[in-house]
Amino acid sequence: xxxxxxxxxxxxxxxxxxxxxxxxxxxxxxxxxxxxxxxxxxxxxxxxxxxxxxxxxxxxxxxxxxxxxxxxxxxxxxxxxxxxxxxxxxxxxxxxxxxxxxxxxxxxxxxxxxxxxxxxxxxxxxxxxxxxxxxxxxxxxxxxxxxxxxxxxxxxxxxxxxxxxxxxxxxxxxxxxxxxxxxxxxxxxxxxx
Amino acid sequence: xxxxxxxxxxxxxxxxxxxxxxxxxxxxxxxxxxxxxxxxxxxxxxxxxxxxxxxxxxxxxxxxxxxxxxxxxxxxxxxxxxxxxxxxxxxxxxxxxxxxxxxxxxxxxxxxxxxxxxxxxxxxxxxxxxxxxxxxxxxxxxxxxxxxxxxxxxxxxxxxxxxxxxxxxxxxxxxxxxxxxx
Numbered sequence: 580x581x582x583x584x585x586x587x588x589x590x591x592x593x594x595x596x597x598x599x600x601x602x603x604x605x606x607x608x609x610x611x612x613x614x615x616x617x618x619x620x621x622x623x624x625x626x627x628x629x630x631x632x633x634x635x636x637x638x639x640x641x642x643x644x645x646x647x648x649x650x651x652x653x654x655x656x657x658x659x660x661x662x663x664x665x666x667x668x669x670x671x672x673x674x675x676x677x678x679x680x681x682x683x684x685x686x687x688x689x690x691x692x693x694x695x696x697x698x699x700x701x702x703x704x705x706x707x708x709x710x711x712x713x714x715x716x717x718x719x720x721x722x723x724x725x726x727x728x729x730x731x732x733x734x735x736x737x738x739x740x741x742x743x744x745x746x747x748x749x750x751x752x753x754x755x756x757x758x759x760x761x762x763x764x765x766x767x768x769x770x771x772x
Numbered sequence: 773x774x775x776x777x778x779x780x781x782x783x784x785x786x787x788x789x790x791x792x793x794x795x796x797x798x799x800x801x802x803x804x805x806x807x808x809x810x811x812x813x814x815x816x817x818x819x820x821x822x823x824x825x826x827x828x829x830x831x832x833x834x835x836x837x838x839x840x841x842x843x844x845x846x847x848x849x850x851x852x853x854x855x856x857x858x859x860x861x862x863x864x865x866x867x868x869x870x871x872x873x874x875x876x877x878x879x880x881x882x883x884x885x886x887x888x889x890x891x892x893x894x895x896x897x898x899x900x901x902x903x904x905x906x907x908x909x910x911x912x913x914x915x916x917x918x919x920x921x922x923x924x925x926x927x928x929x930x931x932x933x934x935x936x937x938x939x940x941x942x943x944x945x946x947x948x949x950x951x952x953x954x
Contacts, residue, residue, distance in 0.1 A: 606867040607864075617859060617887055620850075621856040623851070627851055662816075662847065663851055665813070671813060672811075682797070682803045682807075683791065705807070
């Protein structure tokens with residue numbers, strides 16, 4: 580669901596957030612209009628608004644875990660947002676990473692890339708069964724890495740309450756493997772910087 | 773400068789949450805794992821608070837974080853002190869035009885990149901990472917920021933490995949850490 584349809588219709592913060600995202604054409608390959616959130620991070624107000632909107636939504640949902648993909652796939656930068664949300668709602672932050680980055684014992688889950696597969700890992704013992712979790716990412720496209728994140732958390736017995744992204748395709752999934760998907764803004768279609 | 777020398781009451785709690793994993797990523801290395809600190813909301817918040825208390829009100833407009841664990845500590849600090857967050861990344865990750873700084877590893881070289889236009893001349897900047905070892909990546913980060921005319925005020929890390937003398941490799945820039953590990 581989009582934030583604008585879910586209580587934030589007309590909220591001027593959403594427009595500010597959308598405008599702060601830079602479109603980079605043909606990255607990483609020709610034909611892709613890459614949604615670059617690094618420009619959002621340069622705009623203190625827009626960055627703070629992004630975190631605040633998620634915090635306001637999740638603060639009272641009894642969430643004890645915020646999980647985010649750390650540099651998995653070309654589009655996954657949820658770790659820039661996840662820790663700030665976790666700190667504000669008093670939850671743990673759990674990074675989900677590519678193989679061989681996490682030093683302790685891990686569980687891993689495969690996900691599909693355009694060509695081939697890769698794996699996403701989480702530390703064993705990071706979460707306990709019954710914890711309520713949020714998965715955060717900057718952008719959802721196919722949902723492949725988000726789905727893998729959900730599976731990892733569920734394998735450890737967590738209940739994934741929702742997946743949240745800053746940017747998501749309007750005609751794309753409203754739910755991810757049965758989990759609600761909350762999105763702040765649609766992708767920008769034209770170059771703006 | 774090191775917070776542990778100031779004997780702040782929060783330091784022991786923070787240090788206790790950092791897990792040491794032997795022989796990772798290769799034999800002989802005692803890896804300082806901060807992911808266990810992130811599982812403790814109070815101690816994670818204390819970590820961020822200690823940096824924020826130090827840097828708030830010092831007219832710092834840029835917090836540059838080094839991929840990937842600098843991205844966990846940098847943004848919360850940036851948000852709290854009213855600064856931009858600028859990710860410094862391995863090659864080919866940043867989509868726009870970049871400047872690159874090469875640095876030497878134990879075997880071979882690597883490269884750190886920053887978006888052109890992210891930082892303006894004369895901005896006051898902080899560099900953040902989870903840990904300083906030899907100081908090679910921090911030095912590359914300082915160089916990137918100085919090349920665009922920024923003033924690097926300080927480097928801030930959660931952990932220092934003082935035996936590796938990284939502190940001496942920072943072009944004279946001060947270093948502030950919360951805990952040290954021998």
